[in-house]
Amino acid sequence: MSQSQSQHTNTHVTHDVEPLGPDSLTWRLFGDWRGLLQGPWAGSMQNMHPKLGAAVEAHSTFFEERWQRLFRSLYPIGGVVFDGDRAPATGREVRDYHRGIHGVDAKGRRYNALDPDVFFWAHATFVMGTVLVQRHFGDPLTDAQKELLWAEAIRWYAMYGMPMHDVPPTWTAFQVYWDHMCQEVLEDNPATRAVLDLRHLDKPPYFPWLPDTAWRAFQYPVGVAFEWLTVGMYDESVRRLLGYRWTGTDERLMRLVHAAVRTGWKLVPFERRFHPRARAAWQRARGALPADAPLVQTPARNLPPERYRDSPRHYVPGR
Template sequence: MTQVEPLGPDSLTWRIFGDWRGLLIALWAGSMQNMHPELGAGVEEHSRFFDERWERLFRSLYPIGGVVYDGPRARETALEVRGYHTTIKGVDTSGRRYHALNPHTFYWAHATFFVSTLLIAKHFMGGLTEEEKRRLFDEHVRWYRLYDMSMRPVPATWEEFQRYWDHMCRDVLEDNKATRDVLDLSRIGKPPFLRFLPDAVWALLRRPLHRGFVWLTVGMYDQPVRDRLGYRWTARDARLHRFAGRVLNAAFSLVPWERRYHPRARAGWRRALGKDPVDAPPVETPPRNLPPADELDSPTHYVPAALRTMPSGSTQRSKETAT
């Protein structure tokens, strides 16, 4: 294995990727990933994501973020993430073979993470200069090397990446069931931090939240993706979208700096700044985000070792009724 220096606190990626504002593009990232034919087929045939959407989202943030923020352990975390994809393979409904570790498929998922940093900064952090975009591109290549995957699909320059992205959006991505399922929040259950909310109240809130998040997501799509999915986007929508981004950016300026970051990212910052020991163990997901008890041993799931031995009853989550 080639030694790769992990990203550190001097990188732009550290400043952007683990910020909680990244949750605002979760719907964008999930739908863009699933529009890839092979990735979408893998989700449709192997994932129970739609049975535990919130838990899967919040659980996945830990290892995905760890590849950026785990410092000397980042490569180990990257190989763990790669390992979750080993058994995801098959033949889709059109007779096409797929494998999650196909280098082009795996890189597409990473490309969406890279573009996520661009979009978070563009829409919710005040924007980026062209020099900063190039810097983020170089950092995403270094970040991707940690997975020890083939580098053949990775564009050599920022200009080549822009052509690659445009080609994928225009010629490769598909409107498929996995994508439409991601975008359908009409029956989504309550997130774990709102379990105290009465079901009737959540039922009232869910519809405007569904419309709002889909609208926010459509505003971040490239036009060819909007066209493929049949979304209309007007000049008025664009103005409102920019205004919403400025409001969110202003609101986050009031949040204490450390609290702007996901726990895994925050732990990385604390180690880098000398606030915690450099050998402090990585922060892991809490039990509330675990997969269903009968899937704790699945090779496709991230489950911290300390939680794999918990009694099955302690990992059960209350089921939310979609009303």
């Protein structure tokens, strides 16, 4: 990807690109609950992009509402894959949340959330995260499946209405791009370290019945475990960048985790594996819901703090 500046007014027409559907590999792999296991990986990888990390540090509410921001975002992001004929509108909606996010970072470098290289990097982590979930917690993809997944990822990216001219055309080309980013572009920065600081994470608001004392007992070990999983999913060049080590013992333990999750996952009913936005899409596809049924939106418990709800930078259903 080029480091082109301020090209976000040059959008790609999406009406001639077919949205993904239930026959796609992406529908079967993206949007299931195992994806939460790579949440810190995705967040930290995104923030290591210098421009993206600067934008998050200066403009995001993530660090004051981590749980809500995470679960709220799953709805529109998943919709770009699962909303069928409505996916292009969802994609443009997601793109437009990023309008006006720009500035100058602490090193004097300009950033804009809609610079093509920034926006594409976030998409790249979604695709690579899908591959890693299968590698570490499911059935690793074959080379042919990776090529298919990437071909579908190009269609997926087209839903955003962003420039397409620098998108790698094949999985092999995407790997060249990915290695270049990991080895030469990504950086250690405060936004990345904040994502990885999980040992003092607030209690999830979805478990109000959980006593604070019980959460404090689990808080530290849960944080350590997720940080360890995240390190296991990093490329070796990223581990070196952040100062982590991964030993043979770590790798053997990761294989045990893989086996446990893979085995347990087979016991989960198919539709229950998916996030509500994706689950509803599967129900529409098999006729259990009307094709034009309203899209599933985030519940009120995930909304941003009251003072941000009028901002066009935030997803707030029904606004």
